[in-house]
Amino acid sequence: MDAVIENLPAILDAFWLTIKLTAISAVISLILGIVLVAMRVSPLPVLRAVGTAYVNGVRNSPLTLIMLFSGLGLGTVMSLKFSDDLSVQDFWLAIIALSLYHASFVCEALRSGINTVPMGQAEAARAIGLTFMQNLRLIILPQALRAVIAPLGSILIALTKNTTVAAAIGVGETALLMKNLFELEGDSVIPIFIGFAIGFLILTLPTGLFFGWLAKRLAVVR
Amino acid sequence: MQKHFGSLHVLRDINLNIDRGEVVVVIGPSGGGKSTLCRAINRLETIDEGRILFDGRPLPEEGRALARLRSDVGMVFQSFNLFAHKTIMENVTLGPIKVRGVAREDAEKRALELLDRVGIASQAQKYPAQLSGGQQQRAAIARALAMNPKMILFDEPTSALDPEMVQEVLDVMIELAQEGMTMMVVTHEMGFARRAANRVVFMADGQIVEENTPDEFFTNARTDRAKDFLSKILTH
Ligand SMILES: Nc1ncnc2c1ncn2[C@@H]1O[C@H](COP(=O)(O)OP(=O)(O)OP(=O)(O)O)[C@@H](O)[C@H]1O
Ligand SMILES: [Mg+2]
Numbered sequence: 244m245d246a247v248i249e250n251l252p253a254i255l256d257a258f259w260l261t262i263k264l265t266a267i268s269a270v271i272s273l274i275l276g277i278v279l280v281a282m283r284v285s286p287l288p289v290l291r292a293v294g295t296a297y298v299n300g301v302r303n304s305p306l307t308l309i310m311l312f313s314g315l316g317l318g319t320v321m322s323l324k325f326s327d328d329l330s331v332q333d334f335w336l337a338i339i340a341l342s343l344y345h346a347s348f349v350c351e352a353l354r355s356g357i358n359t360v361p362m363g364q365a366e367a368a369r370a371i372g373l374t375f376m377q378n379l380r381l382i383i384l385p386q387a388l389r390a391v392i393a394p395l396g397s398i399l400i401a402l403t404k405n406t407t408v409a410a411a412i413g414v415g416e417t418a419l420l421m422k423n424l425f426e427l428e429g430d431s432v433i434p435i436f437i438g439f440a441i442g443f444l445i446l447t448l449p450t451g452l453f454f455g456w457l458a459k460r461l462a463v464v465r
Numbered sequence: 466m467q468k469h470f471g472s473l474h475v476l477r478d479i480n481l482n483i484d485r486g487e488v489v490v491v492i493g494p495s496g497g498g499k500s501t502l503c504r505a506i507n508r509l510e511t512i513d514e515g516r517i518l519f520d521g522r523p524l525p526e527e528g529r530a531l532a533r534l535r536s537d538v539g540m541v542f543q544s545f546n547l548f549a550h551k552t553i554m555e556n557v558t559l560g561p562i563k564v565r566g567v568a569r570e571d572a573e574k575r576a577l578e579l580l581d582r583v584g585i586a587s588q589a590q591k592y593p594a595q596l597s598g599g600q601q602q603r604a605a606i607a608r609a610l611a612m613n614p615k616m617i618l619f620d621e622p623t624s625a626l627d628p629e630m631v632q633e634v635l636d637v638m639i640e641l642a643q644e645g646m647t648m649m650v651v652t653h654e655m656g657f658a659r660r661a662a663n664r665v666v667f668m669a670d671g672q673i674v675e676e677n678t679p680d681e682f683f684t685n686a687r688t689d690r691a692k693d694f695l696s697k698i699l700t701h
């Protein structure tokens with residue numbers, strides 16, 4: 244236990260970074276996921292094809308590969324620059340990878356939500372003169388979103404845990420710190436591990452409970 | 466006009482003219498193409514050959530112009546199709562606010578008048594699932610009326626209703642017809658056809674088989690096909 248308590252400030256810092264990675268990536272994934280699902284259900288075949296190709300490509304790639312591609316490919320080879328400060332630079336490259344990856348899951352969750360909205364409502368919306376985008380924004384997506392709150396919660400939990408992959412490009416979040424602590428405090432491996440595992444439970448358990456509650460509250464009565 | 470669904474010829478040589486203020490009832494066996502005809506008029510379905518003129522102009526192909534046409538042609542569906550996540554008031558005001566750009570206050574004032582007219586003003590703040598079928602269909606009619614349409618299409622508006630609720634919806638439709646609304650109504654309600662329609666169009670196998678006045682059609686149909694159909698629906 245001492246090893247955990249002694250390193251508590253560093254551990255809290257690392258968890259704070261995890262929270263930031265999670266929160267920012269969650270927002271970007273949601274926005275990108277909505278754009279992708281709009282493409283996938285759009286009347287234009289080109290947009291549909293691009294959306295489908297994106298989801299199939301990204302969803303089936305290992306996150307670690309996408310993370311390394313973002314860190315080395317975008318950052319080093321293609322010189323995408325967010326900041327001269329290396330830790331800030333890596334932080335944003337990690338967010339790009341996490342967002343690109345999880346957006347494909349958000350898209351697919353939303354698409355299954357769209358399937359729960361009765362076709363007739365979309366037709367009625369067209370019949371009063373709403374455009375495709377208005378229809379999506381005002382009628383279809385609000386109901387689709389409410390239908391998939393619980394699965395979106397699962398994606399958020401997965402995202403929270405998947406932030407640890409950012410260690411692969413040296414972002415100083417929890418997994419990287421745990422690895423370093425293991426090396427420094429070799430005889431306290433088990434308490435350190437338990438400390439970090441509990442830290443993640445503290446983040447993810449309430450997420451699941453909150454989304455379960457939200458899903459019930461926002462359900463559309465038919 | 467002509468329309469195919471794959472190898473199925475759903476609309477064959479359809480030639481139909483509806484005057485302003487006219488009420489046309491479309492009747493015929495299941496699968497005859499009645500819904501498809503209705504849907505073609507506000508371009509929820511496209512046609513393969515021929516032209517549809519509305520107000521003297523061909524239906525726009527797509528985009529804003531098509532959305533504008535649709536806002537001028539109201540549609541009432543068998544299954545109501547109210548927006549489940551919106552209150553009755555929001556259902557009725559959505560079109561005027563988002564399509565016509567009416568101010569919310571004005572849209573709500575008008576919506577209350579319309580809901581009052583169809584007899585459900587007290588339900589304005591409820592959600593569709595909290596209303597009976599008859600009330601939902603009357604709300605759907607108010608939603609269509611809120612756009613000040615030039616014409617309203619009704620596709621079997623009472624077929625999904627419990628028997629005791631059919632009349633309350635028909636009463637609203639009869640009133641609309643008497644006020645001079647142009648209407649095309651797919652229905653098997655003979656009472657409505659006799660009281661409100663100027664003309665009955667009998668459709669079978671994608672063709673218009675007979676056009677007649679309601680009285681003539683129900684008592685003395687000209688075609689065997691129509692007589693045969695009527696004998697089946699009138700026995701029960
Ligand atoms: N989207 C579609 N794709 C393929 N076939 C269709 C489609 N919509 C309708 N059909 C077919 O076209 C024919 C005419 O259908 P339509 O719905 O217009 O008939 P209807 O006269 O309204 O019948 P009902 O009284 O049962 O409502 C039917 O055989 C139907 O199966
Ligand atoms: Mg039909």
